[in-house]
Amino acid sequence: MQKLTRITLSSGEMAIYLDGWYLISTEPGDRADGLDDIITGLLSIPGMTLQDIDAPCPAHEDWCWNDVADGVFAARQPDAGECTVAAFTDRLSRYPADALCCGTFWLREDFLALDASLTDEQIRLAMKVAQKNHDAAIGLNWDVLQMAIDSVKS
Structure with missing residues (x-):
């Protein structure tokens, strides 16, 4: 089973991850239509699931999607102990x-x-x-x- 994760920021920007790995994202002001088409296509693969996550846009100017993903996927990582x-x-x-x-x-x-x-x-x-x-x-x-x-x- 594989999992798509669509992260939508409060700013409207969006990114898609496959099993926690970055695939693609929008830039500020971009439309998400292309991403929706990608998700629709990937969801046609047997066993593919989709998780939608809404997240706040990072406050600092030099953020990147890895900053956002670290917070989203951190809950899925086992604690060191x-x-x-x-x-x-x-x-x-x-x-x-x-x-x-x-x-x-x-x-x-x-x-x-x-x-x-x-x-x-x-x-x-x-x-x-x-x-x-x-x-x-x-x-x-x-x-x-x-x-x-x-x-x-x-």
Whole structure:
């Protein structure tokens, strides 16, 4: 399933995003007829849905659509400490099922394999520590998980 998002600002400007990715927008004073045609065409694709969002026009002069989109789509991003299957599923749902991706995730059982005495609350906190301090050059590995566990148990 793919999702179109049409953002209409209080100034009348409009932008279209596909699964959170910018497609096209109007400039001040432009008519939105062309965008409506694009939306109509894209909605003919099976599984395509449309979300309409009204938003205030940013107050500062040098705004860009990414400024607006960050606010619109931020609610769909998992919190840095929200380590649940639901949060990951929600994030992945922004992309088509056949989109290429690469990643690793760790489960409760993985933390228990390192320290069987952990409570669910300690696991939640250790996951939060690991995710918050994630370094892409190192990744999340057994050593990083152990350091996160050690930090919540000390």
